[in-house]
Amino acid sequence: MKLFDVYPLFDINIVKGKGCQVWDEEGTQYLDLYGGHAVISIGHAHPHYVRKISEQVATLGFYSNSVINKLQVELAERLGKVSGYEEYQFFLINSGAEANENALKLASFYNGRTRILAAEKAFHGRTSLAVEATHNPKIIAPINANGHVTYLPLNDLSAWKSEIEKGDVCAVIIECIQGVGGIRMVTKDFLKGLRELCDKYNTVLICDEIQCGYGRSGKFFAHQHLGVKPDMITVAKGIANGFPMGGLLISPKFEPVYGQLGTTFGGNHLACSAALAVIDVMEEENLVENAAKVGNYLMDELKKFPQIKEVRGRGLMIGLEFDEPIKEIRTRLLKEQHVFTGVSGTNVIRLLPPLCLSMDEANEFLNRFRKLFA
Numbered sequence: 001m002k003l004f005d006v007y008p009l010f011d012i013n014i015v016k017g018k019g020c021q022v023w024d025e026e027g028t029q030y031l032d033l034y035g036g037h038a039v040i041s042i043g044h045a046h047p048h049y050v051r052k053i054s055e056q057v058a059t060l061g062f063y064s065n066s067v068i069n070k071l072q073v074e075l076a077e078r079l080g081k082v083s084g085y086e087e088y089q090f091f092l093i094n095s096g097a098e099a100n101e102n103a104l105k106l107a108s109f110y111n112g113r114t115r116i117l118a119a120e121k122a123f124h125g126r127t128s129l130a131v132e133a134t135h136n137p138k139i140i141a142p143i144n145a146n147g148h149v150t151y152l153p154l155n156d157l158s159a160w161k162s163e164i165e166k167g168d169v170c171a172v173i174i175e176c177i178q179g180v181g182g183i184r185m186v187t188k189d190f191l192k193g194l195r196e197l198c199d200k201y202n203t204v205l206i207c208d209e210i211q212c213g214y215g216r217s218g219k220f221f222a223h224q225h226l227g228v229k230p231d232m233i234t235v236a237k238g239i240a241n242g243f244p245m246g247g248l249l250i251s252p253k254f255e256p257v258y259g260q261l262g263t264t265f266g267g268n269h270l271a272c273s274a275a276l277a278v279i280d281v282m283e284e285e286n287l288v289e290n291a292a293k294v295g296n297y298l299m300d301e302l303k304k305f306p307q308i309k310e311v312r313g314r315g316l317m318i319g320l321e322f323d324e325p326i327k328e329i330r331t332r333l334l335k336e337q338h339v340f341t342g343v344s345g346t347n348v349i350r351l352l353p354p355l356c357l358s359m360d361e362a363n364e365f366l367n368r369f370r371k372l373f374a
């Protein structure tokens with residue numbers, strides 16, 4: 001059997017990782033400014049993480065959601081504390097799309113409505129409603145095009161207001177820093193305005209923090225830069241440093257109902273031990289503060305490159321927009337300079353390194369980046 005060929009691949013087989021470095025099967029070492037698509041939060045093969053999940057799988061990898069799982073309870077408590085959302089409730093699933101799917105479903109159970117507002121260029125995942133809320137017709141199959149979603153320009157509050165005040169909007173879903181959309185940032189006034197409108201019209205405000213959350217922006221959540229509390233927050237990617245996991249933080253105004261949400265694998269013992277190890281390391285090594293410090297430094301230095309049209313972002317979520325397509329620059333970074341980076345559209349390079357990126361590694365990246373234009 002062959003693989004179903006949906007991924008355009010670089011011809012590189014990564015077989016080993018350590019911190020912010022990865023190696024291919026020929027032993028070539030790469031600097032990882034991509035984090036496997038913003039997934040590696042505490043660094044590859046962190047010894048504490050390796051120990052915790054090894055011990056857990058040797059004891060109990062999985063049991064079902066029909067019995068008490070104290071690791072889930074501990075994770076909810078720890079995450080509540082570290083993120084500043086102790087009064088919220090936590091539901092665990094296996095991916096980002098599933099987190100958004102469940103958030104939108106819960107919003108609809110809550111207010112009985114079916115209309116969703118999402119931003120132009122938004123990406124929320126590839127399952128049925130998550131993909132419908134994703135502003136990319138190429139990945140919305142006819143079966144997903146059910147007319148639930150209106151896409152509106154980011155930060156254009158009056159456009160969102162005129163939809164929300166119709167009184168039939170179930171939920172607004174928003175990435176405070178758009179990832180796939182090219183590191184475009186929500187403004188404080190816009191999010192505050194959305195919060196007020198959602199309160200007034202009983203619409204649910206959902207922040208998709210799957211890419212921009214979990215410390216990446218230099219605060220635990222990107223929306224915390226904007227001083228607004230959403231009704232639900234979706235997380236995935238960095239939560240378990242590569243172990244598949246997603247989560248949904250739910251405000252106390254939502255009452256849980258037995259059987260309304262559920263999953264086989266979500267919140268299993270092994271996933272929880274991975275997520276707990278991530279929080280241990282984030283606290284022990286001050287990784288949120290590190291993301292802010294190293295990210296600010298990198299952005300300041302990158303702004304000095306005349307070749308870059310605009311540097312955008314917060315913390316270790318950085319977009320470099322060029323006037324021309326970046327395909328050649330990105331390929332040269334990888335092949336000549338051995339640096340992994342991400343991309344958005346045709347003209348934006350995305351930097352999404354592990355949150356443990358050191359100042360030395362940031363400087364090393366800048367040196368290799370400079371060599372491209374020498």
Ligand SMILES: Cc1ncc(COP(=O)(O)O)c(C=O)c1O
Nearest residue numbers: 095096097123124125179210211
């Ligand atoms: C903002 C955002 N939401 C949702 C998703 C979907 O997550 P997953 O691929 O884990 O389903 C992604 C993935 O890139 C994302 O960046």
